[in-house]
Amino acid sequence: GTHFNIAVIPGDGIGKEVIPEGLKVLQAAAGKHGISMEFTHFDWSCETYHSTGKMMPDDGLEQLSKFDAIFLGAVGFPGVPDHISLWGLLLPIRRAFNQYVNLRPVRLFEGLQSPLANKQPGDIDFYVVRENVEGEYSAIGGIQYEGTEDEVVSQQSIFTRKGTDRILKYAFELARSRDKKHLSSATKSNGLFHSMPYWDSRVAAMAKDYPDLKVDQFHIDIFTANLVRMPEFYDVIVGSNLFGDILSDLGPACTGTIAIAPSANINPEKTFPSMFEPVHGSAPDIAGQNIANPIGTIWAAAMMMQHLGSQAMHDTIMSAVEAAIRDRLSLTRDMGGTASTQELGQAVTDLI
Amino acid sequence: GTHFNIAVIPGDGIGKEVIPEGLKVLQAAAGKHGISMEFTHFDWSCETYHSTGKMMPDDGLEQLSKFDAIFLGAVGFPGVPDHISLWGLLLPIRRAFNQYVNLRPVRLFEGLQSPLANKQPGDIDFYVVRENVEGEYSAIGGIQYEGTEDEVVSQQSIFTRKGTDRILKYAFELARSRDKKHLSSATKSNGLFHSMPYWDSRVAAMAKDYPDLKVDQFHIDIFTANLVRMPEFYDVIVGSNLFGDILSDLGPACTGTIAIAPSANINPEKTFPSMFEPVHGSAPDIAGQNIANPIGTIWAAAMMMQHLGSQAMHDTIMSAVEAAIRDRLSLTRDMGGTASTQELGQAVTDLI
Ligand SMILES: CC(C)[C@H](C(=O)O)[C@@H](O)C(=O)O
Ligand SMILES: CC(C)[C@H](C(=O)O)[C@@H](O)C(=O)O
Numbered sequence A, B: 001g002t003h004f005n006i007a008v009i010p011g012d013g014i015g016k017e018v019i020p021e022g023l024k025v026l027q028a029a030a031g032k033h034g035i036s037m038e039f040t041h042f043d044w045s046c047e048t049y050h051s052t053g054k055m056m057p058d059d060g061l062e063q064l065s066k067f068d069a070i071f072l073g074a075v076g077f078p079g080v081p082d083h084i085s086l087w088g089l090l091l092p093i094r095r096a097f098n099q100y101v102n103l104r105p106v107r108l109f110e111g112l113q114s115p116l117a118n119k120q121p122g123d124i125d126f127y128v129v130r131e132n133v134e135g136e137y138s139a140i141g142g143i144q145y146e147g148t149e150d151e152v153v154s155q156q157s158i159f160t161r162k163g164t165d166r167i168l169k170y171a172f173e174l175a176r177s178r179d180k181k182h183l184s185s186a187t188k189s190n191g192l193f194h195s196m197p198y199w200d201s202r203v204a205a206m207a208k209d210y211p212d213l214k215v216d217q218f219h220i221d222i223f224t225a226n227l228v229r230m231p232e233f234y235d236v237i238v239g240s241n242l243f244g245d246i247l248s249d250l251g252p253a254c255t256g257t258i259a260i261a262p263s264a265n266i267n268p269e270k271t272f273p274s275m276f277e278p279v280h281g282s283a284p285d286i287a288g289q290n291i292a293n294p295i296g297t298i299w300a301a302a303m304m305m306q307h308l309g310s311q312a313m314h315d316t317i318m319s320a321v322e323a324a325i326r327d328r329l330s331l332t333r334d335m336g337g338t339a340s341t342q343e344l345g346q347a348v349t350d351l352i
Helices: A015-032 A046-052 A060-064 A082-088 A090-096 A161-176 A195-207 A220-229 A241-253 A295-307 A311-326 A341-351 B015-032 B046-052 B060-064 B082-088 B090-096 B161-176 B195-207 B220-229 B241-253 B295-307 B311-326 B341-351
Strands: A003-011 A036-041 A069-074 A101-107 A125-131 A141-144 A152-160 A182-187 A214-219 A236-239 A262-266 A274-278 B003-011 B036-041 B069-074 B101-107 B125-131 B141-144 B152-160 B182-187 B214-219 B236-239 B262-266 B274-278
Touching: A003 A015, A015 A036, A015 A069, A015 A295, A015 A311, A015 A341, A046 A082, A060 A090, A069 A090, A069 A295, A082 A090, A082 B195, A090 A274, A101 A161, A101 A241, A101 A295, A125 A161, A125 A241, A152 A161, A152 A195, A152 B195, A161 A182, A161 A195, A161 A236, A182 A195, A182 A220, A182 A241, A195 A214, A195 B082, A195 B152, A214 A220, A220 A241, A220 B241, A236 A241, A241 B220, A262 A295, A274 A295, A295 A311, A295 A341, A311 A341, B003 B015, B015 B036, B015 B069, B015 B295, B015 B311, B015 B341, B046 B082, B060 B090, B069 B090, B069 B295, B082 B090, B090 B274, B101 B241, B101 B295, B125 B161, B125 B241, B152 B161, B152 B195, B161 B182, B161 B195, B161 B236, B182 B195, B182 B220, B182 B241, B195 B214, B214 B220, B220 B241, B236 B241, B262 B295, B274 B295, B295 B311, B295 B341, B311 B341
Parallel strands: A003 A036, A003 A069, A069 A274, A125 A236, A182 A214, A182 A236, B003 B036, B003 B069, B069 B274, B125 B236, B182 B214, B182 B236
Antiparallel strands: A101 A125, A101 A262, A141 A152, A152 B152, A262 A274, B101 B125, B101 B262, B141 B152, B262 B274
8 A cells, every 4th residue: 555654744833733633634634545654753943942952953854854744834033033043944945855745725614704705715716826945035245344333244145047947937837727727926127137038038938938828916015905906816925035925924914814824845746755844834832822813724735645646645634624614614813713633633634 | 385396297108187187176176275386398208219219318317306396197108117117217217316215105084995904094104205316226237148048147236334224224214213112123134144134134133213102013924914813913024125116015905996096206305306106007907997096196296295394285285185085076987986096086176
């Protein structure tokens, strides 16, 4: 039978609370489909940092490289500066394993209320395809005249032809596979003099190979405004690391709660393991209260199984998620319910 | 009596349609308050670029420096790449005249419908204080291996202590002057390794001098989500050039239409003229149809008079704007009406 080895990194904050629910659901679905799954836990986190000075061991990436996929909760906690924790754990994994696609579906589920007036399920149903390894997320730069009135900080963004074209290609292909055949690119070429005009030129070049698609672009400022005014306009969105990050938090917020949104960090060539996580972070403000919404993690688990080739497991999990939300079974507070993290995880598991 | 010399740059697209309405309103209010105003028109625009190869003459900035203020419509039109038009006209003015504060009020007016469910006037009422001359908007960078598969584009952001502290100072002072005494800083220090941790450190340093304020910070991704989920939480928002740009488009979108939003590019020391413009751009898609909403421009005119010291003219103009919207007199299409640009401009003028 099929067997998968999964590396599990609960990480920080509510990551530790939602991951067990994802695992419970995965186990139930695997059982149903006769798939065997082995989970290996890694306690890498800000706590590790406090005791060892590192977010993960020196051979951490090598350890992870042997797995079929990585299932991650969240990284970051007060006490460790965010740029230290993230550049010590989440971001190096995305980079070392060339997970250059960050795929984030955004969908308004039946049973949830959008904060936007008069939006129904079907009105919000798009993908954000985010570049995941270069762009604005860069450690290149530094500070001059440190500690004086004259301090100057420089921060570079790096865009390569290879890095830009491959994410665009993924997005164009995804748009082609959809009914609406509509791709929208996020830019800011009026303000960012070098990077975004370049991005736009690569979009224009690739659009020539996809005459069957409707391709447009919006500056990131008006893009965020449009998501609120007319989310139904969008089908597949492609953006740089930063712009994709922004649109894939704003989008889910328009579907009622960002806590249901999944994030698939994909290495499409499957040379390296891909990583699956919820979009929400470690949420220190609600950590330890057992009220975090596990749906983003469960949806991420479904995407993981799809990536590993088990569409059936994906569909089983997503049907259960849809049913739980539609029938408003054991929903957490952010969805207007009163259930705990575990109760909702159990409700989805029971539906499988 | 008081006399003001105003440089007027209608610019491109709907800029040419809304500026005359702003002038009409200014003239009416000036008459009422016994103030004399002289308007000098400059036709600098993408059309100028087509005929001269430049967005403005070589001595353009020198010409503008003699005025009390600059009243601008919009810059940018298809046919001239956005980075050429904007770096040829709008952005050099902001920089040459050290208009380092971009102040953008966001308010839900009585009479307008928010696209957010269940939001009333009063629920959305905040300021975006945007850094306006440095940060991510930079022409530093370039391309290596141009035209080959190996192309690498580098784009720098520059943050200085001076540039950061002065915009923070403005925002802290503004927050102190308000009832809620609440300042929210936009960051992304978990992804942008150098610039945003620096920004955060300057916020933390300055917060020590303002113990009477509630100061918090949000990564830009969750910040956009929060604006949609709980706009009433925010009072004064401070952000870098890019993050301020994004939040000041998204905010107004939540108030029903971005076309009512004004943008004051302020040189607080008054060493140089400040510039006032609507937030909306040139909107090529609706240009020439006489349907553009002039309210953003009219509100910008009111902010100009406030900056020039005539609070009375500001209040007269804003009372007329509020009344026109509340009574839904001659509203344009984006506000659910059927009136033309001119009809709405006339309605506001008549109320004065
Ligand atoms: C046109 C563009 C360069 C400009 C900006 O991003 O500053 C505009 O969006 C604005 O907000 O004033
Ligand atoms: C935690 C942070 C570095 C991360 C990102 O910005 O990539 C998160 O916001 C996400 O979207 O996965």
